[in-house]
Amino acid sequence: MSSIEQAKQKLDDLKSKRTEDKQKVFVIGVEDIILDRLRACVHWKSSSDCEWGMNPF
Structure with a gap:
């Protein structure tokens, strides 16, 4: 199960990953x-x- 939510705050302190099309994902x-x-x-x-x-759960 996965969920996608747009953050209300900046997530600068978290490590991000890049998707195949170079999008940033936290x-x-x-x-x-x-x-x-x-x-x-x-x-x-x-x-x-x-x-x-x-x-x-």
Whole structure:
């Protein structure tokens, strides 16, 4: 399973990869997404992020 999402912030600190047609692609692991959701749950008290962070699958 894969997902594509356009980032709202710059991803300069992440390593990028190049596709065959020279497009820049950033690959983010599932762990990074789960941790991001859990941080949003704690910091913003976002119930939807709490759900995504606790039940990622």
